[in-house]
Amino acid sequence: MPSNLRTAISPVLVSHDFGYEVYDVTVTARDIHRMFTHGLIEIDDDRQRGRHSTTGKQIYKQEKVDRWTNQLLEDQAVFGQLTWNFRPEEADTEYSRDTNEFIIGGGVAKLPDSAHRHRSIVSAVESVAKGSNFDLEMPFSVRIWQVPAEVEKSIFYGMNQEGDKADATRSKYLMQRNSGQQLAREVVRRSSHLTEQNVETVSNTLSAKNPRLMAFNTFSVAFEGNFNDVSDAQHEEVANWFTTFWDKLVAVRPELGLQMLPRRQQVRQGLIVGSAIAIHGYVGLARRFYHEGLEFARLDALADPVETDGGPIDYFALANPEWQERGIVVPGQSKSGETTLTTRNAIQTRRAMVDALAHKVRLDAPADIDSRNASLPEPTEGEVTT
Numbered sequence: 127m128p129s130n131l132r133t134a135i136s137p138v139l140v141s142h143d144f145g146y147e148v149y150d151v152t153v154t155a156r157d158i159h160r161m162f163t164h165g166l167i168e169i170d171d172d173r174q175r176g177r178h179s180t181t182g183k184q185i186y187k188q189e190k191v192d193r194w195t196n197q198l199l200e201d202q203a204v205f206g207q208l209t210w211n212f213r214p215e216e217a218d219t220e221y222s223r224d225t226n227e228f229i230i231g232g233g234v235a236k237l238p239d240s241a242h243r244h245r246s247i248v249s250a251v252e253s254v255a256k257g258s259n260f261d262l263e264m265p266f267s268v269r270i271w272q273v274p275a276e277v278e279k280s281i282f283y284g285m286n287q288e289g290d291k292a293d294a295t296r297s298k299y300l301m302q303r304n305s306g307q308q309l310a311r312e313v314v315r316r317s318s319h320l321t322e323q324n325v326e327t328v329s330n331t332l333s334a335k336n337p338r339l340m341a342f343n344t345f346s347v348a349f350e351g352n353f354n355d356v357s358d359a360q361h362e363e364v365a366n367w368f369t370t371f372w373d374k375l376v377a378v379r380p381e382l383g384l385q386m387l388p389r390r391q392q393v394r395q396g397l398i399v400g401s402a403i404a405i406h407g408y409v410g411l412a413r414r415f416y417h418e419g420l421e422f423a424r425l426d427a428l429a430d431p432v433e434t435d436g437g438p439i440d441y442f443a444l445a446n447p448e449w450q451e452r453g454i455v456v457p458g459q460s461k462s463g464e465t466t467l468t469t470r471n472a473i474q475t476r477r478a479m480v481d482a483l484a485h486k487v488r489l490d491a492p493a494d495i496d497s498r499n500a501s502l503p504e505p506t507e508g509e510v511t512t
Contacts, residue, residue, distance in 0.1 A: 137330035306350030348409035407479035
């Protein structure tokens with residue numbers, strides 16, 4: 127590929143994908159390395175896997191890059207097609223039907239997908255300087271798009287929710303596929319107690335040093351189970367209503383709002399108020415409040431302590447016997463052999479959590495409560511990791 131400003135790639139196979147004309151070409155490893163290292167290929171974190179919320183580093187799996195690099199060096203890689211996008215609003219590109227060339231007059235290629243594979247090609251090329259015999263002229267198949275930046279999230283979703291997926295949190299936050307996901311995303315955007323400051327939007331897991339309340343996938347799955355039947359006409363009303371519902375929850379339980387890391391860590395150690403299973407409980411309870419037109423004042427009861435043999439304790443304390451009685455909290459063992467208590471997040475315990483909260487705010491739980499969740503698969507959700 128020439129290094130001057132105007133570059134023509136040929137031959138080109140014109141194809142069709144996601145309603146757009148796309149262009150399939152082959153590009154050598156040498157040229158991919160040159161473009162990547164000179165900034166002519168860029169990873170847009172906002173439309174790829176993002177950056178780690180606490181370290182600020184790009185999210186990718188080094189072991190995957192290393193594995194593919196080794197496979198390339200051994201000529202054993204099943205690589206598939208790479209993906210580039212030249213955004214019309216940012217780049218000067220065109221396809222010439224007369225010469226069957228894809229012409230790059232200016233701009234950079236964004237990567238809606240295949241960032242790991244590009245990194246492994248760069249690594250393989252650079253291994254030549256260390257003595258490998260990697261073929262720098264090895265050709266790679268590239269599908270070139272010319273779509274606006276906003277469409278890239280759809281390409282990312284389609285490429286990464288099958289096979290080796292990106293975290294569901296990231297894919298769902300970038301692109302919502304149903305009413306429940308859309309409502310969850312809108313509430314996160316609207317609520318001053320949530321936003322990306324309090325909701326992890328990159329990973330399904332929360333590290334011990336992450337002060338956020340929950341991963342977006344936890345919130346999304348809860349909405350998919352309880353609000354997925356909301357019509358487009360109801361969307362605005364429900365989003366506004368739930369934002370107000372969450373305002374009241376935070377007024378009653380401040381742990382559900384923004385917290386500094388030391389306080390968040392303290393809450394996680396002794397309370398289940400911010401656990402994934404509790405988030406499912408709040409959203410399930412909200413469904414009843416909305417459907418039955420209940421007053422938010424009922425939520426005040428969530429601040430009331432419970433009486434135990436040892437005296438009053440916080441309702442959401444791990445030590446509250448009700449949680450073990452309902453199967454929401456179960457005993458386990460730490461690596462040192464000590465008995466620990468942890469939450470169990472399953473369809474059955476989600477129902478139990480909704481029942482418990484309904485009882486706490488003095489509601490009778492209907493027999494079919496949360497029946498919408500009965501056929502939902504078990505998701506991978508955000509749990510705190512060390």
